Amino acid sequence: MSQSAQSTPPDLEAPLRKIQEVAAELGLTARAIRYYEEVGLLAPAARSGGAYRLYDPDDVERLRFIKGLRDDAGFSLTEIGQLLEDEAMRARNRDRFRTTDDATERRAIIDDTLVRVERQIDTLRDKMTRLAGMIEEAEGRRDHLRVHLAELDAGREPEPHVHTRSGSRPLAGSSGRTAP
Amino acid sequence: MSQSAQSTPPDLEAPLRKIQEVAAELGLTARAIRYYEEVGLLAPAARSGGAYRLYDPDDVERLRFIKGLRDDAGFSLTEIGQLLEDEAMRARNRDRFRTTDDATERRAIIDDTLVRVERQIDTLRDKMTRLAGMIEEAEGRRDHLRVHLAELDAGREPEPHVHTRSGSRPLAGSSGRTAP
DNA sequence: TCGAACGTTTACGTTAACGGCAAGGTTCTG
DNA sequence: CAGAACCTTGCCGTTAACGTAAACGTTCGA
Secondary structure: OHHHHHHOOOOOHHHHHHHHHHHHOOOOOOOHHHHHHHOOOOOOOOOHHHOOEEEEEHHHHHHHHHHHHHOOOOHHHHHHHHHHHHHHHHHHHHHHHHHOOOOOHHHHHHHHHHHHHHHHHHHHHHHHHHHHHHHHHHHHHHHHHHHHHHHHHHHOOOOOOOOOOOOOOOOOOOOOOOOO | OOOOOOOOOOOOOOOEEEHHHHHHHOOOOHHHHHHHHHHHHHHOOOOHOOOOEEEOHHHHHHHHHHHHHHHOOOOOOOHHHHOOHHHHHHHHHHHHHOOOHHHHHHHHHHHHHHHHHHHHHHHHHHHHHHHHHHHHHHHHHHHHHHHHHHHHHOOOOOOOOOOOOOOOOOOOOOOOOOOO
């Protein structure tokens, strides 16, 4: 009920998968993946005799990273493009790295990539710092609200309303006033 | 060269500021702020005799939070709307809180807000966890690249190229292969 | 070999989040 | 009270990131 004609995905040797399979695994749509290719974020490793896009594990990893940068980090595709190396470069390096025997050239390629990865880490760390700041602010508001709650509960114990939450379940909110 | 007619912003008493002033401080545009109001994310506290929007410190805080949720956390305005209480509710609570003397009612308002703030914190923490995961992945790639670099430098020391980086500045990249 | 199931290109449509006017009202200062 | 400098409400335009549909090619099992 999921595969009748075409198949070959459970092939334990060929690490090349078609677009829909990859899309499903990553929680993307085929359209989105093609779009990413269109804007130069990635290019499939192969093209099954000039037609179908075929992705190898490396491609899938790159796609997963792209999705993370978009969903989790909230970057735009343009920003992502600046953060990653453009696909043309990646393809060239991939080839150069496999064909050359020159250790110096390999070193250059790796060195270049390392620099980029370190930049990515810095960018992500920066984002996380700002996010942590927001969390602290929110926690500040929460604590402030809890104090208010405690003050209210301490001042006087009103009629024992039926649904008295167990323990301390105070609350605070968008109004940072003590009220005049 | 920045204020000739109108002014009143350096007024140390009135905590009510006009849109452009607020926009400048937050790094937003007046248009964006009006748009946020249009989609129900906030409403100015006052309206100077039925015209100009006037924002109090509380409004500005809410705006700053909105901007953070958008820029730092990468949420859409729709998601932000679900995370914050809608403005109608906020206005009503704000009023109810100031007018009532009933401790029970105040408690209810604060409690409600607390729950929401705690939800916000959870959401932000969740996002940060995913971001941290991405950072770890990137660090993994970086370390992997460094290992490759070390291997290369160890195997043989090629011609002493001119620009030998000080210490260890290896690099890794988008190709996780050791090359056949 | 043939057809169901998938893939490809091309092109137009859609939604979110504003940008940028135009036409007119408000405010403070001189 | 004039007028510069801001503000207001429309309303149309734009960009990013896909969605969707049409017309056609590719694969592979029966």
